[in-house]
Amino acid sequence: MKHIVFEGCTGWLHGAAGDTGVVLCAPPGHEGMWSHRALRHLADDLAAAGVPVLRFDYHGTGDAAGSDEAPERLACWIGNIVAAAAQLRARAGVRQVVLCGLRLGGSLAALAAEALAGRNEAPAALVLLAPVVSGRAFLREMRALHVNWLNSMAPDLASRAPREGTLEVLAYRLGADTVRALEGLRLDRRAGCPAPRVLVLDPWPGAASTVQALCAHYRAAGAEVEEEGFAEYAALMQSTENAAVPEQAWRRVAAWIRQAAATAAEAAAGQAIADAPGPDRADDTEFAVEGVRERAVWLDAGRQFGILCMPAGARRAPLGVIFPNTGGNHHVGDGRLFVSLSRRLARSGVAALRLDLAALGDSPQARRRMSIPEIYAVAPREQLAAAVEWMHGQGFEHIVLAGVCSGAFLSLHAGLASDKVCGLVLANLLKYTWGEQDVATLGQAEQPLSLLWYAARRPGNWLRLLRGDIRLLPLLMGCARRVRALVAYRLERVQAALRGGASRKAAGEDDGEARTAREFAWAAVRKLDRRGVRTEFLYGATDIGLEETAQCLGRNLEALQGLSHVAVQRLDCLDHALFLRESQDNFGDHVVRHVEALLARQADPGRPAEGTATPPLAARAQS
Incomplete structure (x- = not known):
């Protein structure tokens, strides 16, 4: 696994040389953070199977240059994928490139494949993992997610409203022009299919699935499309402390890419290679x-x-x-x-x-x-x-x-x-x-009693409770746990006082094991x-x-x-x-x-320490 830098992007090259390689296209935003571990291990798995992989940070994401709020992000990210494919060819000596993307990264992979095809460098195959087919539906989902988080975790915080037309979702932001570009995205209405072979994993298969509409569109364009479920998607797309590597899906993806690589190698047999691969380079540190x-x-x-x-x-x-x-x-x-x-x-x-x-x-x-x-x-x-x-x-x-x-x-x-x-x-x-x-209380989402009291004073929350949008039993159980914790704290203080332990600690007399x-x-x-x-x-x-x-x-x-x-x-x-x-x-x-x-x-070592007097927790200090 080598650290590389190219055109303002940073990334990792997994594996050595090979005839067919993979460019991994992560989803921007919080989904990229949540899926980072899974995609890193997919890259490791493919490299172990002899397939070189390049995973990287787009401009304005990860360690790369730029900001996620800069204009024309979609066009920039598509260009980053095209540049990544060129880097993979140059550094690993591959003749064929597979683009593999997750969520919005899958949409970007499909759009980048179109750009590559326009340069007579069409990818050998596409792997689309729960791709975003409709940008408008994706934006609705993201707005709902952020509002739900605000109502659940930060209802008392008076945050600034995002600028008109922009999107803010769990610490990540998109500018107004990028939002407009996403609103116009419909993969299933674009011309043709930019790759001869496509694997699509659909987490929500069914008659209403937009992913199925995309597969039908690609088949009609003459592509060989394999469509499968993605049952592990929900376990993957969670906050990082809970997100799981989708082992079954990754095994399927690795097997499919190996087969696609073999097919591409047969098709390319005898074709002249325009440029020999460059020397294997060390890490760009x-x-x-x-x-x-x-x-x-x-x-x-x-x-x-x-x-x-x-x-x-x-x-x-x-x-x-x-x-x-x-x-x-x-x-x-x-x-x-x-x-x-x-x-x-x-x-x-x-x-x-x-x-x-x-x-x-x-x-x-x-x-x-x-x-x-x-x-x-x-x-x-x-x-x-x-x-x-x-x-x-x-x-x-x-x-x-x-x-x-x-x-x-x-x-x-x-x-x-x-x-x-x-x-x-x-x-x-x-x-x-x-x-x-x-360890015993892991998985019990807790809120402070002060926040629960704040939420109880908002009439809208009572309406949500009556509609069934809020489940009462988990709230009552959470309150009971907080009360038990406070009672245990009081008992602990009494026990410490009886032992004299707290007074010794307060005096700094005992720095041993507490x-x-x-x-x-x-x-x-x-x-x-x-x-x-x-x-x-x-x-x-x-x-x-x-x-x-x-x-x-x-x-x-x-x-x-x-x-x-x-x-x-x-x-x-x-x-x-x-x-x-x-x-x-x-x-x-x-x-x-x-x-x-x-x-x-x-x-100035003689400078007196700044005052750090702290008010009681019942009082509020200004930032």
Whole structure:
């Protein structure tokens, strides 16, 4: 698996030379994030079967240059696929190219196949996985998904409305002209079929399926079309902590592509090859983009992968920032949060590492299955601590860790383990410790009681309940679980007081193994403060992590009394996953100010620590 860069795109070449190769066309947006693991392993599977594969990030996605809101995205992405096919021919020496796309990536693959056919470079075959046939229907689906998420997860947040004509879906955005282009997309009404052989997987087969209409259209154009179901699609297209690799579908795709490759090779036998393949090149590890330099790096004995974003000039700050994975996401972050933020920091002279832990993303041995307990386990904490040591070895004297949710958990523990860490920005930390009780409650979607109370005061929600749009039993069960958790917290405090453990932790007398999450948290914040680690806990106004923080640090944040370097801030707009643009801006601004304060302190060691007095959690702090 080689990292490559071409025409502003970044990608990976899987496998070596071959006669037929595959260009994987991922769906842009949140579906690309959710399916990243599955497509990476499809590429690995094909390469293991002797078929070279190129998977890549379009402009404005992943690690590539550009913005998803830039104009004419569809035309740009189609051009990126055409360029990727040329790269595959040049780097792997293939004579025949198969385009394989998922969802909107499948639509782009079909459109790119038309462009290639117009250049007498038609692909040998097309593989369309749950393709978007009607752009208008796709846009309706995306709008409904985003509204449902807002109503369910962030009903209390007064977010800015997107600009007229644009589309915002779970941290990703499309400009008005791209939306208009999608509204006019109907694959089944385009002229002909751009490939002689087509495999289509349809997750919703039936008389009303637009995919079946597309297959009929391609057959009428003379193509050999095989149409099959895609029963594993629902398990694939979920948030990354739950998304599964569709093993059965991938085996079918690999077998079909091998057969298509053999058929294409027979058809091409005896044809002259215009250009011999170029020499096999090493990884493209460094590239310039948007006024900064980025470098693909492998660390921790090659177990972890990352993109190190550096200032373009020779001058750089002695401080570096690391962004660990959030949940099962790969290193770019939802909405490319870590890409935009690392480039912003680098343009101001501060390097940043977007990190894939060993089991995730583009790391060499990334797992096929995501496990939340494994994300919270000891191993990834140690891996992040190893990344801190690696950054220090690159000449960065001081390290800041900035993470979201599980990334905040890992950052907290790595910060406690490494004295190289001078700053922590922890957004929506959900757990201070992880144990068997946490494993037992996996899969129980929880909301804080404050958010449930907020939702209960909205008349529209009662109408939704009466219509049956909201199920009452899960809500009541969720409330009961939250009440039980609060009661358990009270009992834990009483038990700790009887043992005298909490008072010892509060005094910082015992940094050994904590018996409870509360004891751990008290000891942790005091240890960080003694070391002078600037630590910011950031929470949305009704984030469920606030209840855990109240239980662990005290309803009035008693654990922070007398501390100079640790603060908890409650922000008006910071949804849990940082999907909203305002949430991403709030997090990014806090990270930048955090780094600026540390650099000022390092430039003037005698400078007194900034005041970090924190109001009780019952009060609201402004961002």
